[in-house]
Amino acid sequence: MYNGQQPIFILKEGTTRTSGKTAQSNNIAAAKAVSDAVRSTLGPKGMDKMLVDSMGDVVITNDGATILKEMDIEHPAAKMIIEIAKTQEQHCYDGTTTAVVIAGELLKRSEDLVDQNVHPTVICEGFRLASDKASELIDSHSISVDKAMLYEVAKTALTGKSAGAVKEFLAEISVGAVLSVARVNGDEVVVDLDDIKVEKKQGGSIKDSTLIDGIILDKERVHSGMPQSVDGAKIALINSAIEVKKTEVDAKIQITDPNMLAQFLDEEESFLKGLVDSIVAAGANVVICQKGIDDLAQHYMAKAGLFAIRRAKKSDMEALSKATGGKIVTNIDDLSADDLGQAALVDERKIGDSDMVFITGCPEAKSVSVLLRGGTEHVVDEIRRAFDDAMGVAAVAYEDGAVLTGGGSVLAAISRDLRAYAEGIGGREQMAIEAFAVALEVIPRTLAENAGLDPVNTIIDLRKAHSEGRSTYGVNVYDGGVVDMTKSSVYEPSRVVEQAVQSASETAVMILRIDDVISSKGGGGMDGGDFDGFDM
Known part of the structure; x- marks a missing residue:
């Protein structure tokens, strides 16, 4: 109270x-x-x-x-x-x-x-x-800052991490990656780290890590009959499904005559063949598709000697477009030779226990990839964190032009x-x-x-x-x-x-x-x- x-x-x-x-x-x-x-x-x-x-x-x-x-x-x-x-x-x-x-x-x-x-x-x-x-x-x-100094900056960032034992090696990769994607706008230097794609795979040692002037996709080709590598690749980047189109509305198709069924299936088959033909006609020998690829279309592609990947990530498609200079196309009928990206080599390699596709030798690669390796999952994860730091500080130092x-x-x-x-x-x-x-x-x-x-x-x-x-x-x-x-x-x-x-x-x-x-x-x-x- x-x-x-x-x-x-x-x-x-x-x-x-x-x-x-x-x-x-x-x-x-x-x-x-x-x-x-x-x-x-x-x-x-x-x-x-x-x-x-x-x-x-x-x-x-x-x-x-x-x-x-x-x-x-x-x-x-x-x-x-x-x-x-x-x-x-x-x-x-x-x-x-x-x-x-x-x-x-x-x-x-x-x-x-x-x-x-x-x-x-x-x-x-x-x-x-x-x-x-x-x-x-x-x-x-x-x-x-000069370029030699960037290397020292990256090395300093790696010192004291578990990647410290191979800091010279990783510093070289990180500085190489930063210099590959740096663009000069007037007086200022811009480094967009999104242009550096980092893939990690356990297995092998840290020394097996590499910088690739192009893109690595954690994918494999869709059909074993396709070539394993393609030289002088002309790449079609497609973000629509290579499948028979379904109707948007609920529709029923009534088939009363067996001949009609055969005709219907033939129609589907020739539609898919037509899609593949128009890709080949545009001059493409590699297809990277953001959506699915029908089994039958895969068969036709393998017959035509195309190398195809399906369900690529949107971010990968954008990186590929930057690296190869190709345009992402939605309608396959509109695909022309001008839309194709270029790379010296597209090949599938076995890394660790899975297959990965390497798209290398891009003439004006504005996007690069780094493949990080390490003995165990924990090692690779920590290498990845250390590498991100090294790459980040090299980029920051290069952009600002000043170090301490x-x-x-x-x-x-x-x-x-x-x-x-x-x-x-x-x-x-x-x-x-x-x-x-x-x-x-x-x-x-x-x-x-x-x-x-x-x-x-x-x-x-x-x-x-x-x-x-x-x-x-x-x-x-x-x-x-x-x-x-x-x-x-x-x-x-x-x-x-x-x-x-x-x-x-x-x-x-x-x-x-x-x-x-x-x-x-x-x-x-x-x-x-x-x-x-x-x-x-």
Whole structure:
């Protein structure tokens, strides 16, 4: 009772509400737990995680975005951290772990400031100033790209993944693929990664992976009587069924005379033969059909010496059209020699335990394929993830034309410059900018920790090198100490670092500004309970 009056309930029963510092520390603790979950995967000496889902399916990876996607996370603040990894993956393909670890560290540092009675909005303002300044500083550290550098960028992305043992080999394939599909529009370079088709097949070793100047289809020819390979292929791309047309409306055909039945069947037969004849007449010797092909039509095609595939995916049809220069035709009667695509060779090969069709030697291939191999399914899946990262960073670096030295060197340099910048700002924001600067050093520190080095000594050596103006020095994870990253050829695209710093600070600011959590589902995971009990 309040002064003899009934208490007023504005929230539904079962709603929990946490506010003030409790809410903040809960959110920060959840975010830190997520960042700690992926922290050990950072860098060349990072370890992998094995994730088992409720169905018992296993994923083994050290790709930050994949780990966070597969983890079953309840806590809403932790989910916001996962969004960072998703954004990073979409825009930059790499640096997901970096972004998440920086966000976790920013929140950890801000918690110390809140304890010192610095108001969250002041911290947010300081973080905002610091992240804007960091963007300017990143531009000043960037190095312009040449093709040899792309290869180093791809190699850096592959280091520390299970594909690291064959990084030179995979880096060559990924850079080759990117350069094949890159188009120059005026001053800018555009790389559309959809033009690179990646097929994975288990069996063989990783070294059996290849880049193909054309398209691979996970299909086989429809009839064993067809030739197994066709030189100088003229390819008809057809997206309608090569079958007898059915009527759209329900129709009955009454046959009263046996001769009529024979006539009817002959009609169907000659219709199909007519379709095949018009394909042959157009000069095609390979048919890729998006829909079905009637058995009888298959027979006629085999007789005519055509090579045919049915039920190709729409995406494959579009890729084929780009690679071979052919047009996708709906009406077979309209097919002409101008619509045909060209390739030097179309052949069916046995890969692993299934047949695949290779369409190679396309004169102006604007679309290429990569076939990835590996001993087991898990290996192939992880190679695929590593390859996507390598291909993505090569594309990003080529598009932006700018890279940075890796090994935590740029973040250490920015951290140093931000400290100097903070002194000129003054006020309480200065504390927040300094906290931001210290937080950026979490990356070189974590690289050292994961490599089994002493993090304190490493950071001291790094700061010393940077104070002497050696701004390209980063952590040497192999031999300890610090080393010039340009000599070790460790590079990453500017966009990766910039996006990581930006999205980490934006998310940290967002989480810091929350001072009240009202949860209407009976407090599941929201009442500051066991937030880090991940279902892993």
